Amino acid sequence: MAVKKEKYPMPEQDPKKRIKNFDEVPYGYDEQTAIEEAKRCLQCKNKPCINGCPVEIDIPDFIKHIAEGDFDKAIDVLKSKTSLPAVCGRVCPYENQCEGECTLLKIGDPVGIGRLERFLADYERKKGVKIPKIAKSTGKKVAVVGAGPAGLTCAGDLAKMGHKVTIYEALHEPGGVLMYGIPEFRLPKEIVKAEVDYISKLGVDINYDVVVGKTISVDDLIKDVDAIFIGTGAGLPRWLRIPGENLDGVYSANEFLTRVNMMKAYLFPDYDTPVKIGKVVATFGAGNVAMDCARTALRLGAEKSYIIYRRSDKEMPARAEEIHHANEEGVIFKLLTNPTRFIGDDKGILKEVECIKMELGEPDDSGRRRPVPVKGSEFKIKIDTALVAIGQSPNPLIPQSVKDLKIGKWGNIETDEDGRTNIPYIFAGGDIATGAATVILAMGAGKKAARAIDEYLKLKK
Amino acid sequence: MVVKAPLVAKKAQAGQFIILRIDEQGERIPLTIADYNGKKGTVTIIFMEVGKTTKQLGTLNVGDKILNFVGPLGVPSEIEKYGTVVCIGGGVGIAPLYPVIRALKQAGNNVISILGARNEKLLMLEKEIEEYSDEFHICTDDGSKGTKGFVSNVLQNLIDDGKKIDVVWAIGPVIMMKVVADLTRKYDIKTIVSLNPIMVDGTGMCGGCRVSVGNETKFACVDGPEFDGHLVDFDNLMLRNRRFICEEDEACKCAGVEI
Ligand SMILES: Cc1cc2nc3c(=O)[nH]c(=O)nc-3n(C[C@H](O)[C@H](O)[C@H](O)COP(=O)(O)OP(=O)(O)OC[C@H]3O[C@@H](n4cnc5c(N)ncnc54)[C@H](O)[C@@H]3O)c2cc1C
Ligand code: FES
Numbered sequence: 001m002a003v004k005k006e007k008y009p010m011p012e013q014d015p016k017k018r019i020k021n022f023d024e025v026p027y028g029y030d031e032q033t034a035i036e037e038a039k040r041c042l043q044c045k046n047k048p049c050i051n052g053c054p055v056e057i058d059i060p061d062f063i064k065h066i067a068e069g070d071f072d073k074a075i076d077v078l079k080s081k082t083s084l085p086a087v088c089g090r091v092c093p094y095e096n097q098c099e100g101e102c103t104l105l106k107i108g109d110p111v112g113i114g115r116l117e118r119f120l121a122d123y124e125r126k127k128g129v130k131i132p133k134i135a136k137s138t139g140k141k142v143a144v145v146g147a148g149p150a151g152l153t154c155a156g157d158l159a160k161m162g163h164k165v166t167i168y169e170a171l172h173e174p175g176g177v178l179m180y181g182i183p184e185f186r187l188p189k190e191i192v193k194a195e196v197d198y199i200s201k202l203g204v205d206i207n208y209d210v211v212v213g214k215t216i217s218v219d220d221l222i223k224d225v226d227a228i229f230i231g232t233g234a235g236l237p238r239w240l241r242i243p244g245e246n247l248d249g250v251y252s253a254n255e256f257l258t259r260v261n262m263m264k265a266y267l268f269p270d271y272d273t274p275v276k277i278g279k280v281v282a283t284f285g286a287g288n289v290a291m292d293c294a295r296t297a298l299r300l301g302a303e304k305s306y307i308i309y310r311r312s313d314k315e316m317p318a319r320a321e322e323i324h325h326a327n328e329e330g331v332i333f334k335l336l337t338n339p340t341r342f343i344g345d346d347k348g349i350l351k352e353v354e355c356i357k358m359e360l361g362e363p364d365d366s367g368r369r370r371p372v373p374v375k376g377s378e379f380k381i382k383i384d385t386a387l388v389a390i391g392q393s394p395n396p397l398i399p400q401s402v403k404d405l406k407i408g409k410w411g412n413i414e415t416d417e418d419g420r421t422n423i424p425y426i427f428a429g430g431d432i433a434t435g436a437a438t439v440i441l442a443m444g445a446g447k448k449a450a451r452a453i454d455e456y457l458k459l460k461k
Numbered sequence: 462m463v464v465k466a467p468l469v470a471k472k473a474q475a476g477q478f479i480i481l482r483i484d485e486q487g488e489r490i491p492l493t494i495a496d497y498n499g500k501k502g503t504v505t506i507i508f509m510e511v512g513k514t515t516k517q518l519g520t521l522n523v524g525d526k527i528l529n530f531v532g533p534l535g536v537p538s539e540i541e542k543y544g545t546v547v548c549i550g551g552g553v554g555i556a557p558l559y560p561v562i563r564a565l566k567q568a569g570n571n572v573i574s575i576l577g578a579r580n581e582k583l584l585m586l587e588k589e590i591e592e593y594s595d596e597f598h599i600c601t602d603d604g605s606k607g608t609k610g611f612v613s614n615v616l617q618n619l620i621d622d623g624k625k626i627d628v629v630w631a632i633g634p635v636i637m638m639k640v641v642a643d644l645t646r647k648y649d650i651k652t653i654v655s656l657n658p659i660m661v662d663g664t665g666m667c668g669g670c671r672v673s674v675g676n677e678t679k680f681a682c683v684d685g686p687e688f689d690g691h692l693v694d695f696d697n698l699m700l701r702n703r704r705f706i707c708e709e710d711e712a713c714k715c716a717g718v719e720i
Contacts (some may be wrong), residue, residue: 170664172482172489172529180666209531211664215468235666239678246673246697248704255667263488263661272488272513273661274708348700397665397683 005108008037010115015328019298022184022266025325029112031071034119038066041111044103049113052101055444057081059098059113066116075124078117079132083156083199084149084443086125086191087178089118091288092440093319125194131201135162140457141225143168144204145212145398148176149439150231150430152199153446154453158229159202161454166225167204170211173262176233177431178439180262181254181289183296186322189261213401218426226460227425227453230413231446234431235395240284240388244342249278249350253289253389260296275300278384282306282353284339285389286315291322293387294331305331306381310338310358310371336360336371340378342386352380392436402426410435419449427453462518467502469532475560476538476655476687479504480663482529483517490514491660493557493632493686494533495586504532507556507585513712534663535686538653540564544627545571547619549612549641550590551633552578557655558632559586565630566593573619573626574598577612577633581605613640626650631690635699642690652690656681658701673697 010026012018018025029037041063049059058077065074078085094100094114102110124130140163144155147169155165173179175192200206210216212232221228237252239245256275259265263273281297283290286309297305307326309316312335316323327333336358343352357377360369394412399405406414406422412435413428415421421428429445431437469479478493496505510516521527538561546565550558555576566572574594578584579602591597598615599607608615612633619626629652631641638654645652658670658681665683672681675692679685 170531171662172531180662209529210468211531211534214534215472215532235664237666237668239668246671246678246694246701248700252668255661255669258661258667264486268708269712271486272712274705274712276705276708348697395665 003040003042003104003107007040007109007112007115008033010112015325015330018185019295019329022299024188025185028122029115029119031069031123034066034116035069037112038063038116040104041067042103048101048103049098049111052097052099054097054438054440055081055447057098062120063111063113063116066120071120071123075120078120082440082443083153083447084195084439085117086121087149087187087195088440088443089114089121090187090191091182091319091438092117093438095320097440125191129194129198131198132160134160134202137164138162138457140164140227141166142227142229142453142457143221143225144229144231145218145221146170146176146231146233146430146432147174147196147206148231148233148430148442149178150233150432150442150446150449151176151229152196153443154229154231154427154429154450155204155446156199156202157447157450158453159199159204161450163454163457165204167206168210168212168216168221169206169208171262172208174206174208176231180258181292183257183261183292185295185299186292211397213397218398218402222425226457227427229419229446229449229453230398230426230428230432231430231442232395232398232432233442234392234436236393236411237388238391238393240339240390242339242341244344244350245388247342247344247350248348249344249384250342250386250388253283253285253293253387254392256293256387257289257296260300266300276385277302280304280306280381280383281385281387282308282381282383283387283389284308285391286311287317287389287391288319288322289392290387290389291318291326291331293389295326295329297385297387298329298331302385306334306383307331308334308337308339308353308355310336311368312336312360315368334381338371338373339386343380350383350386352382353386354378354380392431394432394435398432417448418452419445420452424456462506462508462521464504464506464527464530465502466504466530466532469530470497470502470504471499473497473499473504473533474537475540475564476557477533477535478557478663478686479506479530479532480534480660481506481527481531483514483521484528487517487528488514489529489661489663491534491657491663491682493655493657495556495559497560507553509553512709531663534682536684538564538630538687540568542569545573545625547573547575547616547626547629548594549575549616549629549631549633549637550577551612551631551637552583554631554633554637554655555585555590558630559590561630561632562590563593571595573624575600575612575615576607577601577615577637579603611640612637613644616641616644620648628653629690635695635702638690638693639695642693642695646691653687654690654693655686656688656693656698657686658698659704672701
């Protein structure tokens with residue numbers, strides 16, 4: 001029987017309806033569709049998809065179990081490598097990872113690996129998550145700083161190994177970017193909470209409202225524990241550095257998304273935190289963060305939502321699905337366009353942005369063609385709100401507060417492959433080590449560091 | 462208001478602030494630390510009831526809980542022996558100035574304090590501050606206590622009297638800090654101000670608190686809140702602090718609180 005060339009589609013909310021609510025966009029596969037999609041897998045001997053997975057999930061194996069209808073076995077395979085499948089099944093850039101290596105690409109769509117992962121995680125959550133066996137207590141204590149994907153994963157794995165883990169989180173909620181950055185319609189907060197619950201059930205304590213480096217120092221922490229993992233992420237927003245950036249109406253993507261997601265400004269005035277966006281919103285940048293901003297703006301009632309990006313569509317770093325959804329929802333893409341200044345009225349309120357057209361020149365260090373301005377092509381767009389989503393740098397609080405900790409040239413904490421820093425009892429991973437990257441890489445880093453910490457604790461008698 | 466927060470109290474220093482959220486629906490707001498006691502594990506905050514959150518805070522009773530209380534945030538004041546320091550507090554700015562005055566006095570400075578407010582009722586901590594001051598002035602806009610006039614008038618008089626002033630510390634409404642900084646600039650007296658922009662996280666993550674200092678963008682929550690008053694763009698700060706004025710009104714109306 002010939003293999004079906006296309007992925008089984010995932011039912012989705014109608015774009016016209018969904019831009020009026022914050023509910024999740026795709027609904028996920030039902031059992032029958034999941035089994036059919038799993039049957040598309042060729043079960044290649046050499047398993048190329050695994051090479052594309054940063055945490056080396058045995059993809060053909062779990063897909064085989066789905067095809068056989070044995071979802072529980074499939075989950076066991078998945079969970080042996082990832083602790084956040086419901087999250088990764090929604091936000092991983094599959095097309096550059098597992099699905100990008102799929103043999104089926106030669107004839108059509110790759111296997112919907114991401115969709116299958118999501119299906120399994122949702123199936124398991126509905127059924128009630130099994131708590132795995134926890135090793136006998138080792139009597140060792142570890143402090144984890146930051147409750148993002150890196151910290152949560154590291155904490156969960158260490159707890160399973162029998163160590164006592166306490167997480168310290170600066171904000172009042174866990175999840176890091178999963179909570180304050182990625183919007184509800186893409187990653188429902190219930191799902192993040194369920195994943196955090198699971199980690200808590202493994203015996204991990206989470207202390208909120210503790211800014212390590214301020215409320216308590218790393219030196220204080222180490223007096224009570226045997227090792228420390230730092231997963232404080234890449235929280236520092238980057239700016240365009242053009243005139244007018246401090247006008248009323250210009251937000252960093254982080255401020256905008258935090259107000260909306262974590263502080264629930266979309267429910268204002270039932271919730272106290274406000275956000276105001278006016279009628280026309282322009283988002284600068286074209287990564288996942290930018291797509292999240294532009295699509296959130298529509299849901300808050302913007303009549304026009306622009307993505308303004310200095311390169312062309314081929315260089316846009318966002319996941320294919322995000323760009324597709326943004327297009328469907330009516331986001332207007334102004335590509336090869338770069339802002340040059342923000343213009344306000346006499347009260348300092350943002351009114352316009354001046355942009356210049358760009359063209360692609362020679363390749364730069366990143367291998368992408370460098371955008372160069374076209375002389376004399378300046379033009380203005382009337383806007384009420386500007387959202388700057390051109391990237392984040394590692395959060396400087398901890399790197400600055402720990403003496404002698406080796407820091408890289410972007411302010412990141414330097415580590416080896418397994419998260420070891422130059423200080424034996426300090427480990428780090430996720431965005432704080434790599435700069436802004438992905439959930440799966442942060443999770444992978446947390447896992448590797450947990451193993452390295454376990455080794456260190458065994459040696460340290 | 463005295464809040465039990467042992468971890469915060471243990472680390473708190475003059476010049477720092479906290480962020481609190483009263484309940485699940487609440488907004489995160491920053492308040493400067495007015496006093497702290499590491500042994501008792503308490504932190505004192507003093508606030509003016511100007512918006513929804515501070516009004517609600519005012520309704521709490523002894524024993525009530527605040528859902529989230531995080532700190533101490535920001536860089537502590539740079540306390541050293543400067544010589545003669547004039548400390549100027551306006552309105553609620555008097556509260557956070559108190560620990561600074563105490564620390565400056567304890568560091569061996571000659572401290573001249575000037576407290577100002579619209580009227581007598583809005584003055585606070587007069588006794589406590591006087592105790593740590595070598596010279597003590599009060600003024601009110603309406604003359605209900607002390608001399609009638611602004612803190613800047615008192616400062617001008619000190620300068621005119623030929624007092625040698627090494628540093629000025631000014632905490633209060635933005636307009637007061639601006640006027641003081643403009644005055645001291647003329648005489649080239651180093652001036653430190655404490656800024657109070659709108660904040661969200663307080664960890665340097667959102668940039669909502671950004672201020673322009675010497676034409677550089679700084680985050681008040683991690684780089685400040687104290688800055689060199691001669692470099693601060695106060696006009697931009699005033700403008701950014703007005704960002705959600707209409708929304709604040711709406712929040713108050715919905716909650717049935719008067720402003
Ligand atoms: C809007 C947005 C959309 C994204 N979309 C995707 C996507 O679709 N797919 C994808 O793979 N990736 C996406 N990413 C990237 C991904 O979310 C990050 O790479 C990942 O979350 C990094 O995990 P982390 O654990 O290293 O850090 P974070 O998630 O940043 O977590 C760090 C945690 O540490 C806390 N912290 C910081 N400093 C301190 C301190 N001093 N003391 C205590 N706690 C502290 C923070 O409050 C935070 O909770 C997106 C990012 C954003 C912002
Ligand atoms: S309050 Fe968010 S960066 Fe300062």
